[in-house]
Amino acid sequence: MIEKMTESSGNVLGFRFIGTITVDDFKKIESEVNALVQKEGNVRILFNLTGFKWEKINALVADLKFGHKFHEKIQRLAVAGDKTWEKWITRLALPFYAKEAKYFESTDMAKAWSWLRE
Numbered sequence: 001m002i003e004k005m006t007e008s009s010g011n012v013l014g015f016r017f018i019g020t021i022t023v024d025d026f027k028k029i030e031s032e033v034n035a036l037v038q039k040e041g042n043v044r045i046l047f048n049l050t051g052f053k054w055e056k057i058n059a060l061v062a063d064l065k066f067g068h069k070f071h072e073k074i075q076r077l078a079v080a081g082d083k084t085w086e087k088w089i090t091r092l093a094l095p096f097y098a099k100e101a102k103y104f105e106s107t108d109m110a111k112a113w114s115w116l117r118e
Helices: 023-040 057-070 084-097 106-117
Strands: 002-004 012-021 043-055 074-081 100-105
Touching: 002 023, 012 023, 012 106, 023 043, 023 057, 043 057, 043 106, 057 084, 074 084, 074 106, 084 100, 100 106
Parallel strands: 012 043, 043 074, 074 100
Antiparallel strands: 002 012
C-alpha cells in the first residue's frame, strides 16, 4: 500500500510505502502527481520506504513507467529509509525519476521535508 503523508502541501508530496506494493498503488499516486503537475507545473516528492517490504513484478513495471512519465516534472525526489539498498535505489533513481534525488535516514525526515521545500 502507498499512502499520502499529511505533511504534503503546495507542490510537495510525500508518500509512505507500506508492505507489498501493487499496480493499483501506482495508479493512485500517478493520478495525484498528475493533478498536481497540471496545477503547479512541477512537483517535489518524498518516498518514505521505512515500511516497504516488496514490489510485485507488474508494480515494478508501473513504477518504471511512473518515473518515465514524470521525470521532467519531478524537481526533487527525497528517499527516506534505514537500509543500505535504499541509498543505492536513490542513486539509481536519479536518471529515471527526478532532476535531483537525495537519500535521508528515517530519523532525518524533517531534513527531507526541508530540502524539498527549499
